[in-house]
Amino acid sequence: xxQLVESGGGAVQPGGSLRLSCAASGFTLSDHYxxxxxxAPGKGLEWVGRTRNKAKSYTTEYAASVKGxxxxxxxxxxxxxxxxxxxxxxxxxxxxxxxxxxxxxxxxYYFDYWGxxxxxxVSS
Amino acid sequence: xxxxxxxxxxxxxxxxxxxxxxxGSSSNIGNNYVSWYQQLxxxxxxxxxxxxxxxxxxIPDRFSGSRSDTSATLGITGLQTGDEADYYCExxxxxxxxxxxxxxxxxxxx
Numbered sequence: 001x002x003q004l005v006e007s008g009g010g011a012v013q014p015g016g017s018l019r020l021s022c023a024a025s026g027f028t029l030s031d032h033y034x035x036x037x038x039x040a041p042g043k044g045l046e047w048v049g050r051t052r053n054k055a056k057s058y059t060t061e062y063a064a065s066v067k068g069x070x071x072x073x074x075x076x077x078x079x080x081x082x083x084x085x086x087x088x089x090x091x092x093x094x095x096x097x098x099x100x101x102x103x104x105x106x107x108x109y110y111f112d113y114w115g116x117x118x119x120x121x122v123s124s
Numbered sequence: 125x126x127x128x129x130x131x132x133x134x135x136x137x138x139x140x141x142x143x144x145x146x147x148g149s150s151s152n153i154g155n156n157y158v159s160w161y162q163q164l165x166x167x168x169x170x171x172x173x174x175x176x177x178x179x180x181x182x183i184p185d186r187f188s189g190s191r192s193d194t195s196a197t198l199g200i201t202g203l204q205t206g207d208e209a210d211y212y213c214e215x216x217x218x219x220x221x222x223x224x225x226x227x228x229x230x231x232x233x234x
Contacts, residue, residue: 063222108156110171
């Protein structure tokens with residue numbers, strides 16, 4: 001059974017840093033793109049960024065709103081995904097979801113598994 | 125302001141049919157597959173539809189998806205009170221090189 005379990009959320013002051021973790025199980029992490037998606041309180045979903053799979057050399061991409069401040073990494077041997085968040089702003093307050101992105105084989109991609117989310121609150 | 129436009133809210137009665145629209149452009153919906161997600165209150169999103177019109181195993185055939193030009197539609201028939209949730213469309217934007225979501229549609233079944 002595929003499971004994604006996030007941890008590391010909490011309260012931090014503006015300008016601070018936080019590292020989120022996502023423990024993956026039930027599948028081979030290196031075979032999959034892994035993304036982070038966030039949701040501010042009462043708002044919609046916002047894509048944060050991704051790390052591609054082994055075949056794509058684990059390259060990363062980020063949303064403009066977090067580029068240069070957030071870094072996605074993975075440890076396939078530990079079956080873990082990470083989101084390092086630096087220079088945090090109040091607008092980064094959100095629930096952060098770890099998601100698995102899967103290819104349908106016909107050119108389509110979709111988020112087929114989501115973690116339960118971890119809340120990050122940036123406030124002074 | 126979301127790249128993909130959805131109606132903020134819809135309401136319908138149990139047993140009825142509802143459609144949720146998702147409008148985009150040639151750089152996203154027009155040339156990339158669309159997925160739909162259901163988010164029940166207090167829970168993580170769940171995949172409902174992928175590749176415009178395919179259902180993952182376990183998703184009832186009351187849920188359907190379609191795409192035409194730069195718009196996509198999620199259909200739900202035989203509405204149940206348990207379908208009350210937020211629904212999001214999602215795709216890749218080839219110009220922005222990012223994943224984009226619709227703003228979400230809050231469905232009320234009353």
